[in-house]
Amino acid sequence: MIGGITGIVLLIGASIYFTGGKSRLNVETERITVSTVKKGTFQEFIPVNGVVLPLTTIYLDALEGGRVEEKYVDDGTIMKKDQPILRLSNTDLELELVNQQTNVYNLLTQMQISRNASQQNTINNQNLMTDAENNLKEAERIYKLDKHLYAEKVIGSQEYQQAVNEYNYQLQKKKLMQQILEKDSLTNRQQLDQSQQSYEGSQNALKLMRKKVGDLIVRAPVDGQLTSLDAEVGQSIPKGTRLGQIDVLGGFKVRVDVDEHYISRIFTGLMGDFTFADSTYTLKIKKVYTQVTDGRFQVDMEFAGKAPKGIRRGQTLQIRLALSDETQALLLPRGGFYQQTGGNWIFKLSKDGQTAYKTDIQLGRQNPDYYEVLQGLQPGDRVVTSSYENYGDVQELNLKN
Incomplete structure (x- = not known):
């Protein structure tokens, strides 16, 4: 009877211990990502894609309608000013x-x-x-x-x-x-x-x-390269039809698409950089087009210095568009944890690395690589930055090798 009573007491105590304390979960370390908080240079930027365009483009429109009788040059030809491109007829x-x-x-x-x-x-x-x-x-x-x-x-x-x-x-x-x-x-x-x-x-x-x-003979308005020529012999061209364009070979610009979420933070003078042929080049916003189409707007960027050799019209560049200057901050690598926590808390590893416990934090700015830590962490702290999707309401993680 004494043994039975003792077993019941132990059972009740164990139940209280396991249900009333912190909930724990065993996690294998190879299935999580552990990152170290560090002090470093932080700059808020967004990754954007830009298309290389000529610095100046002159469009060719049919000033008068007519039938294409003769084509003097083909698409891609380097033109001189007033050089004929094609001839129309209009009785x-x-x-x-x-x-x-x-x-x-x-x-x-x-x-x-x-x-x-x-x-x-x-x-x-x-x-x-x-x-x-x-x-x-x-x-x-x-x-x-x-x-x-x-x-x-x-x-x-x-x-x-x-x-x-x-x-x-x-x-x-x-x-x-x-x-x-x-x-x-x-x-x-x-x-x-x-x-x-x-x-x-x-x-x-x-x-x-x-x-x-005389306008029935379409001529090049400036020196440059003829591109996008869309006319064939025998074709009827209505007045005002876009026939092609002349790209002035005096330099390049980059047309960039930006998400409308950043429209209030984008202005002329902002800088960006990209890597081309193992070298980094700098761009500067010269013009902002505020019209929003399909949730995006466009900006024109010019090279701050010489354009890289070998760059071509229509080429796509991956650009880091800076939204702030470089500052010193406490950096937390980005990870899947943010989707479940909203940046309000994180699992921080103990000194021995055997457990990770829930810690409240406050994050500030962010870029594609890091979050800026405002409160809750110190340099050298190790945290779990992988997804918390399967953790539920677990308070602590027991890390197993």
């Missing part, structure tokens, strides 16, 4: 050019006829003016002579009055001819100006039409 434009040329020639002929008529009218008026001046001189001579004779009572008042009337008539006639000549001169100048403006307008329209017909 409607060519017909409009012929009609415009005919209109200009007709207008020029009408201007010449109108100018000749104006000149002839001016000559006639000048002849009439000459006659009026001559008649006035003769009437003035007779008037002065008759005035003298009338004073000497050689002639009567009737004859003298006729001389006065004739002189006044010729004087008024000359004034009238002067007014006619002035108005004729003014009218001629106005007609000439109007005709000149009309002619210049027709000439400008003709130049524009010739330019439109």
Whole structure:
């Protein structure tokens, strides 16, 4: 009976010990990842992918529609400015050019006829003016002579009055001819100006039409490499169609896609780096495109220094885009533990390495390699950073080799 009572007491004590204390779990060390907390240089960055593009790209659009009659070069050709790329045909434009040329020639002929008529009218008026001046001189001579004779009572008042009337008539006639000549001169100048403006307008329209017909030959706007040429002989090209592009061979830039989560932290001047041919190169954000598409936005980065040799258009680069400067911090390697703990606690190994117990921590910034530890750990501490998915509410881990 004493033995039975003692067994019951031991059973109850064992039950209390195993159920009321900390829950433990045996874990094999080769199935977990143990990392060491250390002091080091921390920089917040995100990994992004960028595509190498020419520093300057000029797009080729069909300024006029037409049918492709001839291709002078192929895609990838190094072009010189104004070098022809392809030729289009458009009979409607060519017909409009012929009609415009005919209109200009007709207008020029009408201007010449109108100018000749104006000149002839001016000559006639000048002849009439000459006659009026001559008649006035003769009437003035007779008037002065008759005035003298009338004073000497050689002639009567009737004859003298006729001389006065004739002189006044010729004087008024000359004034009238002067007014006619002035108005004729003014009218001629106005007609000439109007005709000149009309002619210049027709000439400008003709130049524009010739330019439109000239645009049927697509030429390189700048020196560079022709890429993405999309046109074949016999193909009908609508007006405004993108035919290709000219890549200016003066340098490269990198077009980078960034998750919209970081849009408030991305600005011009941020730096990034990448490795190419066993060397590290630096990039700098030059332009930010704030438009978000499918949860991402784009930035343009330029090389801070010379671009690496051998880099090509369309090549993809893996870039570390820095979001902060380098600082000294307590570093905790990243791991699967974060998914279960949210960075609020972690299993820390004892000094002898036989157990790992739950420890509260506080994490700050992070990058793809490390978390920044703010509280709860010290340099040299060893912690379990692998996944805690199968641990449940276990408080301690018994580590077994």
